[in-house]
Amino acid sequence: xxxxxxxxxxxxxxxxxxxxxxxxxxxxxxxxxxxxxxxxxxxxxxxxxxxxxxxxxxxxxxxxxxxxxxxxxxxxxxxxxxxxxxxxxxxxxxxxxxxxxxxxxxxxxxxxxxxxxxxxxxxxxxxxxxxxxxxxxxxxxxxxxxxxxxxxxxxxxxxxxxxxxxxxxxxxxxxxxxxxxxxxxxxxxxxxxxxxxxxxxxxxxxxxxxxxxxxxxxxxxxxxxxxxxxxxxxxxxxxxxxxxxxxxxxxxxxxxxxxxxxxxxxxxxxxxxxxxxxxxxxxxxxxxxxxxxxxxxxxxxxxxxxxxxxxxxxxxxxxxxxxxxxxxxxxxxxxxxxxxxxx
Numbered sequence: 001x002x003x004x005x006x007x008x009x010x011x012x013x014x015x016x017x018x019x020x021x022x023x024x025x026x027x028x029x030x031x032x033x034x035x036x037x038x039x040x041x042x043x044x045x046x047x048x049x050x051x052x053x054x055x056x057x058x059x060x061x062x063x064x065x066x067x068x069x070x071x072x073x074x075x076x077x078x079x080x081x082x083x084x085x086x087x088x089x090x091x092x093x094x095x096x097x098x099x100x101x102x103x104x105x106x107x108x109x110x111x112x113x114x115x116x117x118x119x120x121x122x123x124x125x126x127x128x129x130x131x132x133x134x135x136x137x138x139x140x141x142x143x144x145x146x147x148x149x150x151x152x153x154x155x156x157x158x159x160x161x162x163x164x165x166x167x168x169x170x171x172x173x174x175x176x177x178x179x180x181x182x183x184x185x186x187x188x189x190x191x192x193x194x195x196x197x198x199x200x201x202x203x204x205x206x207x208x209x210x211x212x213x214x215x216x217x218x219x220x221x222x223x224x225x226x227x228x229x230x231x232x233x234x235x236x237x238x239x240x241x242x243x244x245x246x247x248x249x250x251x252x253x254x255x256x257x258x259x260x261x262x263x264x265x266x267x268x269x270x271x272x273x274x275x276x277x278x279x280x281x282x283x284x285x286x287x288x289x290x291x292x293x294x295x296x297x298x299x300x301x302x303x304x305x306x307x308x309x310x311x312x313x314x315x316x317x318x319x320x321x322x323x324x325x326x327x328x329x330x331x332x333x334x335x336x337x338x339x340x341x342x343x
Contacts, residue, residue: 008330012323019319020075023312024068032060034308080316081309085302090313093298098317099188100169100294101283107191107210108217109276116222117268120229121261127234135226142223147282151216151289158212165212167290174205213290217282221275228271233264273329277322 027035032055055061059070074080078091086093123135158165170178170190177183177199178190186196191210194203236242237260245255283296291297295314302310 005331008327012327015323016320019316019323020072023316023319024071026315027071027308027312028064028067030308035060075316080313083302083307083310083313085298085305085307085310090309093310094295094313094317096188097293097295097298100190100292101280101287101296103189103191104210104213104217104283104287104292104294105276105279108214108221108279111214111218112222112225112275112279113272115218116225117229117265117272119222120226120268121233121256121264123226123230124233124237124264125256135230139223139226139230142219143227145220147216147220148285148289150220151213151286154212154215155289164208165215166209167212167292168209169206169293170202170209171205174202177202209290209292213283213286213292216286216289217279221279221282225268225272225275229264229268232267233260236260236264239263269332270329273325273332277325277329280318280321 033051036051036054036058059067062070080090082088083090083093086096088096119135119138123132126132154165155167159167169175178185178193183197183199184193186193190206191203194200194206242255242260245259246252280296283294284300285296286292287294287297288300295317299311299314301307302314
């Protein structure tokens, strides 16, 4: 297991190098005048100073290899340029908003995996019965809904009509407390920080604002996990070792839990890990719909205002998160199925 993890970790620098090439290629497609905007934190300088001199000063007319080396050096130092949208350095703007997106992702991932796998197993154990048909319809409907359509539906029904699950991160009264000096930020995630500060009222208010976007992300992705789990469980239940266990007279619960479930979880573990990582991409639309201050809505606003530095920095950041997430998926996959370690 140790050597398997080492092999996977050694691939990370190569993958990061590939991502850096892709992101820099995206930068290279911009004109020097557009790239200049990623270095200037005061737009008035573009009006008062000679733009060609600024391009030469920042080396934007140098050979592409020289520019890539300089950009890579800045990247290692954490300098990704200036964000007009965040009114701060890009890395600082991303790290300020990432905890909100991580909070939304974690609260969505838990019900997606637990409820999705439970419903998938339940559907497989009641194959071709009324419960199975109902869950399959539930999955098809959920998988057919785009995130933004279901998000607008949730917003219209639960908030506009019933007055429940308001958009945003917090109510005004809670936000004023969180921004005060008396409230200490430990993780940047409001729910956890509220509990650590002993503010149950702020925790409940944060949960109320999370329910809408969590429901949106959960239903769509849960339907996918349900389908994968059902399909995998049905396949395992037809295997010889399961039939042998039943022929020995073992209790059905022992057959399901000890022999069938663990093997059925192998493809589900891979898909679940990829789904959790993919949830962060889904937050771009969901956070914009529910007016949440997170990394997704930040990048959506940056795209609208053509904030190139923020867009490219966010792309690179999401790429790194994807690599780390896939590493954990590979490790969990090898833990569940030891045969993978020998590949």
